[in-house]
Amino acid sequence: MEFFDFLNESVSPWHTVECLRRVFLSKGFVERRLSDGAALESGAAYVFVRGAALVALRMPLQVNDKSRFRLALAHTDFPALKVSPNPDRTAAGACTLHAEVYGSPIYSSWLDRDLGYAGLLAFEKDGCVQTKLLRGSKLFRIPSLAVHLNRGVNQDGTKVDPQADFNALWQSATADGKASAFADALQGELGVAGRLLDFDVQLFDAQPAARGGFNDEWIYSGRLDNLGSCHAAAQALVGSAASANDFCVACFYNNEEVGSETREGAGGNLLRSVLETVWNAVNAGKTGFVSLSAILEESFALSVDAAHAVHPNHPEKHDTNHSPVLGGGIVLKTNAQKRYASEAVSSARLRLLCEKTGVALQTFVMRNDMPCGSTVGPSVSSALGIPTVDIGEPMLSMHSIREMTAASDHEDMVRLLAEFFR
Numbered sequence: 001m002e003f004f005d006f007l008n009e010s011v012s013p014w015h016t017v018e019c020l021r022r023v024f025l026s027k028g029f030v031e032r033r034l035s036d037g038a039a040l041e042s043g044a045a046y047v048f049v050r051g052a053a054l055v056a057l058r059m060p061l062q063v064n065d066k067s068r069f070r071l072a073l074a075h076t077d078f079p080a081l082k083v084s085p086n087p088d089r090t091a092a093g094a095c096t097l098h099a100e101v102y103g104s105p106i107y108s109s110w111l112d113r114d115l116g117y118a119g120l121l122a123f124e125k126d127g128c129v130q131t132k133l134l135r136g137s138k139l140f141r142i143p144s145l146a147v148h149l150n151r152g153v154n155q156d157g158t159k160v161d162p163q164a165d166f167n168a169l170w171q172s173a174t175a176d177g178k179a180s181a182f183a184d185a186l187q188g189e190l191g192v193a194g195r196l197l198d199f200d201v202q203l204f205d206a207q208p209a210a211r212g213g214f215n216d217e218w219i220y221s222g223r224l225d226n227l228g229s230c231h232a233a234a235q236a237l238v239g240s241a242a243s244a245n246d247f248c249v250a251c252f253y254n255n256e257e258v259g260s261e262t263r264e265g266a267g268g269n270l271l272r273s274v275l276e277t278v279w280n281a282v283n284a285g286k287t288g289f290v291s292l293s294a295i296l297e298e299s300f301a302l303s304v305d306a307a308h309a310v311h312p313n314h315p316e317k318h319d320t321n322h323s324p325v326l327g328g329g330i331v332l333k334t335n336a337q338k339r340y341a342s343e344a345v346s347s348a349r350l351r352l353l354c355e356k357t358g359v360a361l362q363t364f365v366m367r368n369d370m371p372c373g374s375t376v377g378p379s380v381s382s383a384l385g386i387p388t389v390d391i392g393e394p395m396l397s398m399h400s401i402r403e404m405t406a407a408s409d410h411e412d413m414v415r416l417l418a419e420f421f422r
């Protein structure tokens with residue numbers, strides 16, 4: 001799967017999962033439900049989907065006392081504006097859509113962009129609730145104030161009041177001044193499939209991903225955090241062969257950007273449920289087999305998420321000895337307050353893997369006078385007891401509607417994860 005196609009198609013977490021699902025199924029993975037209880041075959045590969053989260057797993061050729069899990073963890077979601085349940089307003093000749101803030105976007109980056117809308121529609125058909133993916137074909141907009149009406153903007157910076165400003169203009173108002181109902185437009189998109197009951201729809205940056213830099217060395221796109229990691233993990237797993245003894249797993253969580261404590265998030269039971277189902281299935285009929293917890297303790301996870309490259313115009317924002325650069329290779333993320341799961345032993349395992357793969361490794365710690373972000377690594381590692389290291393591709397403009405990374409770092413990540421699964 002081409003990285004740019006993946007970036008351009010994954011316009012909501014549900015679309016990310018649909019893209020991943022399609023790729024895995026096209027490469028011989030079989031979709032299973034936790035409840036179906038069917039036997040799992042040695043050397044075969046499976047996917048389990050829960051909403052906008054997905055677990056893909058390749059079985060070993062044989063399960064024995066050497067068998068372990070090798071896990072790559074990433075997340076399908078990204079900061080966005082989510083259309084609120086009753087979004088319709090009118091003002092000054094325009095119908096606007098009120099949106100809630102999802103995660104921590106850079107607010108000002110959402111102004112003056114061509115905004116698409118995408119997500120999941122829930123509708124009634126024959127008395128049952130069904131769902132359909134939606135990607136709208138129209139472009140909306142949140143215009144900034146003209147400089148003449150906001151004279152201080154260049155001195156004070158663009159101040160965005162999320163309640164007042166996150167109302168996207170989506171069509172001109174009718175002559176009688178009544179608000180058009182966005183739900184009616186969604187019903188129109190749904191057509192005869194059924195009667196719309198509810199929706200999870202968010203706005204996204206409609207500009208396609210592009211190569212940048214004089215030597216085409218950079219990638220500019222929305223959603224690089226964390227579609228870069230999702231793409232790398234998926235590419236590595238579909239390209240791998242079954243291991244002699246180990247289970248190779250890629251877990252794509254939803255809701256990392258809002259703290260992961262959801263059914264589809266890293267704080268939920270998704271991964272444990274899948275691994276338990278698999279472990280119980282392969283040990284069915286055996287007596288005295290080792291518990292899943294004991295195997296997880298001996299297993300290893302790479303938590304893959306975006307990393308902060310040092311900004312050439314603001315090098316003072318990084319610690320001098322921990323300033324990863326674009327194009328400088330994979331970043332190992334550590335934090336003494338344990339906002340990352342990395343510790344000496346898991347980091348050492350990563351260093352060996354990087355040496356074996358031939359990719360450069362850079363290190364990141366946040367400055368002591370700035371708070372550190374986090375990711376799925378600490379949740380998964382603490383809940384399941386898996387030794388874990390937090391890594392990522394360096395990027396600039398993280399959580400802007402349009403981010404920037406280096407093509408070579410993404411290629412390194414694909415190679416590193418491929419080696420991990422080899």
Ligand SMILES: [Zn+2]
Pocket residue numbers: 075225226256305306375
């Ligand atoms: Zn992220």
